Amino acid sequence: MKPTSTPELDAAWTRLRTVIDPEIGMNIVDLGLVYSVELKEGALDIAITLTTRGCPMHDVIIEGCRRALDGIPNVRESRVEVVWDPPWNPEMMSAEAKRQLGR
Amino acid sequence: MRFVLFGLACLASCAIWLNFEPAILTAHHYRPHTVAWVHLLVLGFILSVVAGALYQIAPVAMETKLHSPRLAELHFVAHALGVLLIVPFFMLWDFKQVGHAGSLVFLGMLVFVGNIARTLNRAPRPDVVGAFIASALLWLFLAMGAGLTVATNKFWPILPGVPLHWTYAHAHLGVAGVFVNLTAGVSLRLVPMFSLSEIQNPTRAWWSFAFVNLGVAGLFWSIASGYAPAQLASGGAMVMGLAIYGVELGAILAARKRRRLDWGLRQFLAAVATLAPAVVAGMALAGAVALRPSAVPRWQTAYPALALLGVIVPAILGMLQKILSFLVWQRIYAPRIGRERIPALAELLSEPLQIAGFWSYLAAVAGLAAAAFAGSTWLAHVAAVLWLAAIVLFLINAGFILSHWFFPRVTRSSSP
Numbered sequence: 155m156k157p158t159s160t161p162e163l164d165a166a167w168t169r170l171r172t173v174i175d176p177e178i179g180m181n182i183v184d185l186g187l188v189y190s191v192e193l194k195e196g197a198l199d200i201a202i203t204l205t206t207r208g209c210p211m212h213d214v215i216i217e218g219c220r221r222a223l224d225g226i227p228n229v230r231e232s233r234v235e236v237v238w239d240p241p242w243n244p245e246m247m248s249a250e251a252k253r254q255l256g257r
Numbered sequence: 258m259r260f261v262l263f264g265l266a267c268l269a270s271c272a273i274w275l276n277f278e279p280a281i282l283t284a285h286h287y288r289p290h291t292v293a294w295v296h297l298l299v300l301g302f303i304l305s306v307v308a309g310a311l312y313q314i315a316p317v318a319m320e321t322k323l324h325s326p327r328l329a330e331l332h333f334v335a336h337a338l339g340v341l342l343i344v345p346f347f348m349l350w351d352f353k354q355v356g357h358a359g360s361l362v363f364l365g366m367l368v369f370v371g372n373i374a375r376t377l378n379r380a381p382r383p384d385v386v387g388a389f390i391a392s393a394l395l396w397l398f399l400a401m402g403a404g405l406t407v408a409t410n411k412f413w414p415i416l417p418g419v420p421l422h423w424t425y426a427h428a429h430l431g432v433a434g435v436f437v438n439l440t441a442g443v444s445l446r447l448v449p450m451f452s453l454s455e456i457q458n459p460t461r462a463w464w465s466f467a468f469v470n471l472g473v474a475g476l477f478w479s480i481a482s483g484y485a486p487a488q489l490a491s492g493g494a495m496v497m498g499l500a501i502y503g504v505e506l507g508a509i510l511a512a513r514k515r516r517r518l519d520w521g522l523r524q525f526l527a528a529v530a531t532l533a534p535a536v537v538a539g540m541a542l543a544g545a546v547a548l549r550p551s552a553v554p555r556w557q558t559a560y561p562a563l564a565l566l567g568v569i570v571p572a573i574l575g576m577l578q579k580i581l582s583f584l585v586w587q588r589i590y591a592p593r594i595g596r597e598r599i600p601a602l603a604e605l606l607s608e609p610l611q612i613a614g615f616w617s618y619l620a621a622v623a624g625l626a627a628a629a630f631a632g633s634t635w636l637a638h639v640a641a642v643l644w645l646a647a648i649v650l651f652l653i654n655a656g657f658i659l660s661h662w663f664f665p666r667v668t669r670s671s672s673p
Contacts, residue, residue, distance in 0.1 A: 172595055176586055177451065178515070179601025205453050205514070214591040222595030244453075244514045 165226045166191045166198055173218040176211060180254055182219075186246025189237060198223055198232040203242045212236070258584065260309025261577070263337055267301025268570070269652060272645040279637035282562060282629045285554050287421065293347035298565060299431060300362055301340045306573050307439060308332065308369055310580050314443060315376050315390060324375035328368050335365030352411035359408055363401045370394045385462040389442025392470055396434025399477075403427040419483060426481035428561065433495065434473040436569045437532075441469065441502050443576070444525065448506065451522055451579060453514035461505050468498030492540050499532055519603060520611035524575030527619060531567040534626075538563055559629035566644070567622040574618070574651055581658050582606060589665050597667040605661055606654045614650035621647050 170188055171181045182188055182202065189201040200219060204212060216234050223232040244252065274294055275281055281291045316323050323329070339361030346354040373394055377387050404427045410416045416423050445462055449455045456462055475491025506529065510518075518526070538560040542553070582602045590599040624640025627633070 169595075172598065174594065174599070174601060176590070176594075176599075176602045179603055206450055206455065214587070214594055217591075218594030220595070 160193060162193050162198070162226055162229050163191055166193075166200070166223055166229075166232075169222040169226070170200075170219060172222050173215060175205065175215065178205070178251075178254070180247075180251050182215065184248040184251040186248070186251070187215075187242060193229070196228065196230045198226070198229055200232060200234045201237050202234060203237055205242055207238065258309065259333055260305045260312070260336075261581065263333075263340075264302045264305030264309065265652060265655060267297055267305065267340070268648060271298045271302065272641070272648045275641040276638075276645055279628070279634055279641050282558065282625060282637045282641075283632045283634050285558070287424075289348050289350045291558075293344050295561075295565070296347055297340070297344045298570070300336075300343065303436065303565075303569055303573060304366075305336065305340070306577060307436075308336065310443075310573075310577070311369075311373055311390070311439075313584060314447070314580065315373050322376070322379070324372050324379070328372045332365040332368040332372070335361050335368070339363075339365060352408045356405060356408045359401070359405050363405055366397060366401050370398055385456075385459060385466055386442050386446045388463075388466055389438045389445070392466070393435050393438035393442065396430055396438060396473060400427060400430035400435055403430055403477075418481065422483045423481050426477050429476050429480055430473065432561065432564050432569065433476060434470075437469060437473070437495075437499070440529065440569070440572050441465065444506065444529070445509075447576065447579070448522070448525075449509050449513075451515075452510060452518060454509045454512050456505070457508035457512055458505060461501055461508075465498050465501035465505060468494050468501060470498075472496075472498055489540070492536075496536055496540070499536065503529075519579075520608065520615050521575045521578030524578070524611075524615050524618065525572050526575075527615070528568050528570075528572035528575060531563065531571070531622065535560065535563040535568055555630060555632050559626060562629045563622075563626045566625050571618055571622070574614075578606065578611065578651075578654065581655060585658050585661050589661055590667070593665075593667055599665075599667050600661075604666075605658045607657055610650050610654045610657075614647050614654065617643055617650060618647035 167183060167188075170191070171183045173182050174180060175182055175185055175187070178185065185205070187202050187204065189203060190199075192199045200223070202215070202219065204215065216236065219234045220232060223229070223234075226232075271294060274297070278290060278294075281294050284291065312323055312326075312329050339358050342358035343355055343362065346352075346358055374391065377391055403423070406416065407420070407423050407427050410420055410423065414420075445456060472491050472493075472495025475487060475494060479485075479487035479491050506526075510526075538556060542556050542560055579602075582605045585605060586600075586602055593599050621640055621643035624636060624643055628637035628640050
């Protein structure tokens with residue numbers, strides 16, 4: 155998922171690991187919920203998904219992403235968008251996340 | 258949250274009371290203390306927690322906002338006062354005052370039904386979950402109206418037929434109409450949410466809804482009129498609806514993306530499975546020809562005991578472990594996500610206590626049901642102690658969850 159690396163993008167991915175899905179207890183990067191992080195003219199565009207539609211943590215996770223990305227040097231704003239295509243599936247998780255979910 | 262705390266206080270009172278008076282399970286059910294105890298459990302614990310949870314969950318389940326938090330506060334005052342008055346009046350067998358206290362609960366319930374109905378009306382996508390919840394609200398309205406009418410009938414006879422039949426019909430409307438609809442509806446939204454799955458066949462869920470509610474309506478009429486063949490037919494419709502619901506729930510679980518289920522969900526599913534013996538007991542009573550006449554009164558006590566203590570109470574306790582954690586987490590940790598290292602929902606409570614609570618509750622239900630069926634006082638004593646222990650374990654865990662409200666466990670994230 156990670157394209158070319160820049161200090162801003164590295165910082166974004168690292169910070170997104172501090173955002174957890176509280177129901178699963180795992181950060182959204184290892185869960186495979188972060189589809190893309192792009193830097194365009196000083197702004198970060200983040201595409202994430204959620205494990206299920208109607209997830210009660212929808213707003214909390216989006217707000218958490220914004221908060222985590224706040225204050226990255228050379229980034230003036232971050233835009234977080236929730237996408238449903240492709241739908242999330244457990245194969246998108248890291249090996250550690252799969253182990254925790256008993257897969 | 259205050260509904261939930263009030264409900265838990267009522268549940269603890271029920272558990273302590275049963276230890277002092279196990280005859281509640283073994284004596285004939287139509288006696289002042291048993292009726293008072295049942296109302297403390299049903300109105301004090303079950304309805305309070307259901308109301309508190311629905312105020313939080315209905316907006317989440319229907320993806321909208323609660324119509325009026327202020328009306329919910331008014332509901333709480335009327336409900337708590339009504340429950341605190343109705344229980345002693347049942348103990349005194351003073352039906353005039355029971356009617357007055359019941360009117361307070363009824364008033365609160367009207368506010369509740371109106372508030373949730375307006376909330377459901379805002380839902381962007383009405384679905385089978387909303388239909389189950391709306392149906393539960395309708396039966397709640399009718400069950401409480403029927404209860405008040407039964408109380409009024411004591412000093413101003415207005416009901417035709419046998420008064421005790423109307424009492425049974427009222428109880429079925431409450432248990433089968435309200436709580437089965439609620440359990441089915443809420444679980445069709447929350448089980449997929451907690452197990453990372455989704456409804457597998459909406460048409461099947463709608464058939465379940467139709468059969469369950471056909472059964473509820475038929476049971477009310479046939480029990481009130483005492484017409485046994487219609488009781489069996491209505492019970493059959495109910496069984497069909499529950500069987501279809503069970504198939505859908507099984508399909509949801511089979512398709513889940515999260516293999517390991519947590520203990521709160523397991524307790525809920527165990528409670529749903531206990532519906533099977535409860536329904537068998539109910540059907541045996543409906544076709545009482547299969548029972549010895551001397552055994553009928555004990556089955557009449559054991560059947561609701563199994564439905565209440567084996568199905569509804571543990572289903573609520575199982576879901577409450579999830580809901581309480583969710584509410585506290587949402588309030589305390591949601592504003593800190595992304596900024597501080599915060600605990601996950603599962604870390605708010607103790608899993609060993611959940612496991613101990615799960616098994617002790619299961620053993621307690623087996624004991625309570627056996628004591629009620631056999632009319633055994635010593636078994637009722639032992640099972641009541643076990644039940645109290647299971648509830649204390651739950652309350653300790655609830656205390657752990659609530660402690661996060663006052664003492665959040667956070668550490669600063671080490672972001673670059």
